[in-house]
Amino acid sequence: MNSLLEGETFFFMWLGFLLLMTGGIAAFFLWAIRNGQFSDQDRARYLPLESGIPTGGQPDAAPLQEGRSRL
Secondary structure, three states: OOOOOOHHHHHHHHHHHHHHHHHHHHHHHHHHHHHHOOOHHHHHHHHHHHHOOOOOOOOOOOOOOOOOOOO
């Protein structure tokens, strides 16, 4: 008895999945190019070096609501 993992059935399932994934990746890449995701490469190379911590005084604390304590 032939199972789904033998012969032509598995090959066509694998080929269909491969074509589906390739088409999805290509569509995502074309979307990124059309929307300018790769347009500012000078800025992108310095993003990991920037600190997300603001410089200066204390961070703004949210006011406590009446009857609640902050833990």
